[in-house]
Amino acid sequence: MGAHDAAEIPEALGSFLAALSLGLGFNATVVVIGTTLLGLAAGAVGAFMLLRKRALMSDALSHATLPGVALAFLLGVALETDPRALPLLLAGATATSVLGVLAVQGITRASRIREDAAIGIVLSVFFGFGVVLLSYIQALPQGGQAGLKTFILGQTAAMRVPDAELIGAVALCALLVCALLYHPFRLVCFDADYGRVVGLPVTLVDLALMGLIVVVTVIGLKAVGLIMVVALVIVPAAAARFWTERMARFVPLSALFGGVAGWIGAARSASLPRLPAGAVIVLVAGVVFVLSFLFAPARGVLADAWRRLRLRLVTVRDHFLRAAFEQLEAAGTGAAGSFALADIAEDRGWSARHAGWIARWMAARGFAAHLPDGRMHLTPTGREAAQRVTRAHRLWEQLLLVQGAGRIGQAHRSADLVEHVLSPAMVAALEAELAARGATAQPMPPAPERSRQP
Amino acid sequence: MTGLDLETFLRIDLPGGLSAMLACLACGVLGNFLVLRKQSLMGDALSHAVLPGLVAGFLVSGSRSTGPMMLGAIAAALLATVLIQAARRLARLESGAAMGVVFSILFALGLVMLEQSHARDVDLDVDCVLSGQLETILWLAASGWGSLADPAALAELPRQLVALAGMNLAVALFVAIFWRALKLTSFDPDFATALGFRAHRFELVLMLLIAAACVAAFEAVGSILVIAMLICPAATARLLTDRYGVQMALAAGISAATG
Missing domain, CATH: 1.10.10.10 (Winged helix-like DNA-binding domain superfamily/Winged helix DNA-binding domain)
Incomplete structure (x- = not known):
């Protein structure tokens, strides 16, 4: 905490509070709202993923987006459009992450390699390919990969209003789908075999869940980066798990934790641009997790002891x-x-x-x-x-x-x-x-x- | 082979190639236990979790030399391992979720430390963990085959190579001594516990060894390759055999050959 110790803190605190109450100017407000919606959606989807024991699927997915982003950038260069346009890059990310999901499912289905190993294989191969592409792009005359590196670590400060609107709108849609498909999701999470017996199209429901996680991961790229979007999916759900044994409370609580993390994290980094938003969001979620771990009455460690x-x-x-x-x-x-x-x-x-x-x-x-x-x-x-x-x-x-x-x-x-x-x-x-x-x-x-x- | 070629080989190609092979060997052997325990993603988790250790090592030492940073990385990896085990046992999270929670929070912590410290201004080379520094592992003291027997020249062997060789020795000893225990706890930890075996404590030791091996290998070949080498040889061997010993031998062979 070097330079901005004495004079800046009160001012920073002031703008932090202002951003919390969404009074930090139009741009920041839009970004904070977008990130909050993203957190809500990630928390809700993550809750289902945690129960389906696929928490790390988002890890494979997010790493698999990197080659997609790079390829989309190259495509943009080839077509002589703006290669950094967010929709283009996100479309590329979606394409390769879907490919990644399919690869994981293909490997687990076709061989006896288990899901965790399949995730690791897909993750390292895709990400390695992405890194190679990035270093190739860096050598290009079109200004290098500066804009692309933010996808690894994320940068809310670099988020423009249209970006935030896109992210917020998509997150809202994901939340809606979660609410609509709540019952089939719940059934698949608890007892997929029973679901199959009563005539639920389990594969289709699973696919919908995977689709949602792809969507959340992809829109999370710009805001929190591909490594920490994993946290946004897993941490709120893991924290919410300490508080309740009931599904009807667990999912909303997880969404709430995610939303709070997105809100406070984005507001905090809007007032202090030096703080990377993704990391702050994850740390807020981490604090929620640790507090839940210790003090939650239902499954917390202290209550347990x-x-x-x-x-x-x-x-x-x-x-x-x-x-x-x-x-x-x-x-x-x-x-x-x-x-x-x-x-x-x-x-x-x-x-x-x-x-x-x-x-x-x-x-x-x-x-x-x-x-x-x-x-x-x-x-x-x-x-x-x-x-x-x-x-x-x-x-x-x-x-x-x-x-x-x-x-x-x-x-x-x-x-x-x-x-x-x-x-x-x-x-x-x-x-x-x-x-x-x-x-x-x-x-x-x-x-x-x-x-x-x- | 001319004298100059031999010298280049010994100085540049041999240490790099040997390091890569040793790194892959250690990962390939240890990876078997991870794959059998359904914890394949430990390598991925560790590669993210070492970030705060790297930054802390840099802050404490104030220099960009890799020594203190690697010490910090090892400390962070060990901490992450303990936390993951704690999250699994105390918080009753399944291992994937436990890893996800621990590594992402540690990584975020590392990023904030990085941005808040002066490290940002000197462009701390975090990429050294991502892709490794195989090309910097040089043995400049080598002058010919004779150097392989010359203690003075051997003392100048690259530190990474020595660390990896030591790591391999430790792994080999560990696997040889605890072979039966490893088999038992990998397949059925509950049965092992029922036999009066301290499966959890043993698992912690195994995980700590894996963490140390991973960090040693990160420096040489980079995290992406480590993640791959922990899983791929073991998974390949798993496809080829159902026997444990064969599996180990196959995985070791595959990984050494790849390296």
Whole structure:
């Protein structure tokens, strides 16, 4: 951040905010709107691509556009028209990227090379060819490849109003098609075979999806460049995936993330021309991704860790309570009696230190309390909870034994895993099941005779 | 062959040709595991992900010499590898999406760093990764066949060539030592885990090795060729055989011949 540190920042911030509110002059506004629409379309199409497990198809596609752009430029030179006219270049890009898609599908269908390898082959061959063509064009007298290199990295600042209008209009059409074909797309993403059975033209639907991704990639070329248009397709969808398990929310959310990235990124780079727009757009999307990755409540990492921790705590609590209950039962002192922590630790295979932590935690939660003589006893809450979990454990054991589980050891191991998640409703169902099999569910079934666990 | 021709061959053609062959060999061998693991696009992902490392290497060292930039590239490649594995396991993304997310974000980061730094003004040669610098790998100390046995001349061997040779040695050792483990984890990681094998950790080591080999090869032959050489020999061999050992040998042969 060298030269523009002190004086420019407030001004830059001002114009950034102005661009966010679309007050940065007509040209910038059109560019920002065009890029936002592009982001929306890319996010929506990317959502389907992610579910179809074809996220990197856009990678092959975007690299395959390069020879098309170069060939179109050469054609323009040969026909003596403006070789840098965007429609001409985009038409060339479309042609070779369609060829690229067909090549990937041809390779995977005709041989046993898998899709990822096919994508890699097509990508490197097409892009290599494109680079060769570019270096040939550079040697031409018509001013070299300066305009073409922006297709690799993208340059929103170089986008003219007609370009932005073209991009925005096409993106809008792509969004419309997404909305219209939402149901067939959804079916193909989740269960293409089922779709085939119910008479959906799966190949055709897939082709439509591929068409959309070609369209989005091609119009994204000018704005964000061929490498980062991949990000615009994948990143918003991957970010949205953390937030929801429902398709009807996932697709709009992905589109929204893409749109936000396009909007903020384009506005930011409109106010600071030194920042490459494509990169800023991708970084905004990246921030959205990282935030979703960490904090999304549905599948985010922190939420996940919290759920796992809670399950572990519940497991430990249940094991402590049941061990205590069984100690008291064996001692015959009744539920109000006292027990030694060391016995529980031995029963569960806990180290003394570990058991000490658990005992302190159980005391803090009000399930058990330390007695002056160093032993422990269960509080009324703890007694109730211990009774519940022990009963669930034994009912499950009993059911498995009635059903013919081979050894009591197996039934015990299974019950050990299951007792923590048996809700009252499931316990009731267990009782009914046992009754149906001629066994009575007692208030507290006796512990089955069992040898010590290995 | 006249003395002058021999000298030119040793100085210019041999190091370049040998580097290309070694680069292709390492990629061809490692590529087998990527293709079998359905992660063929790792090379592509890495070639983009090294950009921030290149720029950082340049910024830290302040010079355009390739040494620090390549160190940065290796660091970035290793980071990308770890991030991709993390995205696959923690975020439960399929591997294609995980690669796409990681490499595109890293690439964008690299671009912004490039534009924001002074690097822009000195025209940092990012293309050195794109197409490689095979023609700059020269062995100027060579004067005849005798130089091949002369320690002083051998010490002047191009750094890239030495790095690639070391890389190949490391790859060969790794494959020889962990052959069974590689087979097992490539075909059925879940089964390997069930056998008590730490498939995930092992995979990470493999991926880190691939990242290092890729960066060494980028410098010599360029990223496009690396992407191709990671996939094409293995895919070709896959078409020719169903046996793992044969597949490896074929892929190595094909790639060395191409190089």
